[in-house]
Amino acid sequence: MKSEWWKNAVIYQVYPKSFYDTNNDGIGDLSGIDKKLNYLKSLGIDALWISPCYLSPQIDNGYDIADYRKIDPMFGNNDDMKQLIVDAHQKNIKIIMDMVANHTSDESIWFKESRKSRNNYFSDFYIWRDPKNDGSEPNNWGSNFGGSAWTYDETRQQYYLHYYGKKQPDLNWENPLVREAIYDVMRYWKAQGVDGWRMDVITSISKNQDFPDNPNPHQLRYVVGNQDNGPRMHEFIHEMNQQVLAPFSMMSVGEAPSSKSKDARMLVDPKREELDMVFTFEHMHVDRKPGDVNGRWAIQPIDIVQLKKTLANWQDNLNGHGWNALYFENHDRARTPSRWGDDKNYRYESATAFATVLHGLKGTPFVYQGEEIGMTNPKFELADYEDIELKTNYQKLVEQEKTISKADFLKAAQKISRDNARTPMQWNSSKNAGFSESDPWFKLNPNYQTVNVERDMNSPRSIFKYYQKLIELRHNEDIFRDGDFKLILPNDRNIFAYTRTLKDQMWLVIANLSSWEQQASCLNDYDKTNLVLGNYDFEEKGTLRPYEAMILRK
Missing domain, CATH: 3.20.20.80 (Glycosidases)
Known part of the structure; x- marks a missing residue:
């Protein structure tokens, strides 16, 4: 096993x-x-x-x-x-x-050979399409870094697809030679002793082969079924599992940008033999204005109720069907x-x-x-940031389309830019x-x-x-691995609280996620002898101080 x-x-x-x-x-x-x-x-x-x-x-x-x-x-x-x-x-x-299996660099030997002609070994390693009759790009798909997802290559006289930068062409997973090349890389690193894989945007490897237009041209967010969670995604990931992950007992966690908890069940249910875990993006959007044309750069204060609802939904829907x-x-x-x-x-x-x-x-x-x-x-100034995503989105949203001001873009960058972690x-x-x-x-x-x-x-x-x-x-503590989860106080705007239960044990995890003291009457049943861990000295008064958190035994 x-x-x-x-x-x-x-x-x-x-x-x-x-x-x-x-x-x-x-x-x-x-x-x-x-x-x-x-x-x-x-x-x-x-x-x-x-x-x-x-x-x-x-x-x-x-x-x-x-x-x-x-x-x-x-x-x-x-x-x-x-x-x-x-x-x-x-x-x-x-x-x-x-493992970045969705795309490579344009400096990869695979791409260098692919762009040389339409009839060599590597020709179909990437997604090439002819221009439309008027010379325009094959469809209106957008890059996650802003602008079109297509770039014209003079040598091949065709467009190639790239979900990210134009120097990051997407691999053609419809080609079995591509899939085998990726599996072979994974076997190589297993031979060096690697124990598992985090898989970058793995749910993007299958594209809708009809390449239909999206509702909005060059939109920053993937369209599910076209650009993400495509028709052969599960087939491809299962094949990878059978070829590499299962035979070599390699752990896998996949990045799944568009997956909701019910979709994720299919990815992580052990019976389906795909992935062990996936990273959801859903809970990371709780400070984003829904439906705004500026995508992740349209920020708002964190919605704690939504954060709780989303994380609880993943806990509940994956319970018995897979691992978070x-x-x-x-x-x-x-x-x-x-x-x-x-x-x-x-x-x-x-x-x-x-x-x-x-x-x-x-x-x-x-x-x-x-x-x-x-x-x-x-809290850098815009000139200090390095990230290609930030730079290309600034160009698109501030300079070209003018859908967000420079000041608001900077405010968003200082909150959510990838460079903040780098x-x-x-x-x-x-x-x-x-x-x-x-x-x-x-x-x-x-x-x-x-x-x-x-x-x-x-x-x-x-x-x-x-x-x-x-x-x-x-x-x-087995209760953290095996205990049942139950959200409490679901509509409280500041307190995140839930219980974990295993056999006759029940533990309360509770945190005030605000800068102000909050009433928490559920604490009246506990005293300091119940405290497992806390970030303040315990006080028996039924309130939580700013950002106070604790784990308590019932």
Whole structure:
């Protein structure tokens, strides 16, 4: 029977470029991850998900892969990866690599050969279409980075499809040679000792082969059934499971941008043999204005009621049908204390409150580097941001279409831009936050002298130590793995509360996700002898202080 080690695990995501630099070129590297394994082991994590470190021109920070089998020299080499895997395994830490199977870089040999002619081995590795009679693009599909999803190639005299940047052409999964090439890459890394895969936008690999127009031209959001969750998606993922995942007992967690909880059942139900878990985007849209033409850049204050409803819906609908992947932060998501909490007045409380809510749910929690010390958004000016998504969307929405003002776009960027999570890891208060002796590839968050690992671990109110306790509970208490979930106070605008029940045990997880004291009458049944974990000293008065969170035994 396949091991389900991931059901008892907490997984830590490393963004290598920004984690730790050992050769002082200003860029984090694989040796840097290796050097910090003791730190990660002390946190208590069970596995590392490493964002792409393959050879890449870095148009999209490594999610544009030129060679799947080669580590990019900026991070080291293949031997460094092998050493990292060996050293991690010695500490009982598993390694999860990032597989980008929807697209490659246009510098991949596959694409270079494909664009040469319409009748060579690689010709159909990508999605090529002739122009319409008037010379225009094949349809009106939009890129997630803004503008058209089609770019004309002079050499082939055809358009190629790209859901992201024009230098990230989409692979043609209808071609069995493409599928086998991807599976072969995965087998190669399994041979090096890799334990599993995080799969980038895996639900986008099947496209509607009729290529119909969408209701709105060049819209930023995928249209389900056309550009995402396409007609052969489940078939392709099941084939991948049978070819690679099941034979080699490799864990899988797929990025599923458009999937709702009922769709996800089909992806993660063990009987269907597809994926172990998927990342939903749904709960990350609770601070987005619904239906706004500016997409994710149209922000609003967090809707706690909607957050609870969405997460509870996933808990309920996957119960007995599959397993949840739990996250608030990653390389594409801003820092929670800044985005949803109060990083100015209640940074410690915000960070630990949202962590308590997440880690108490049923599923596998993912921790993103720096989350465990409460890193915050840097509040840069527009000129300081690097991300291709931000730049292309600024061009489209502010400069061309003028649907959002520069001031509002900046406000949104400071809240939700992907770059907020990509500033270098803050290890200490020394030069460059202890990340590198050289100037880092990306600007540091100016608060690194007060927010860093060294300072946090020595603080009487340490976020790191709070995470250690949460992770210890995940490892030692079966109720977190197997207990039933029930949302309570569903319509309260500030309090997130639920119970976990296993046999004769019942635990309450409760958090005030606001900067004001809140009444919580459900606490009147508890006293400090019931407290399992909390981010304040317990007071028996039936109220919750700003961002107060606790786990209580009934």
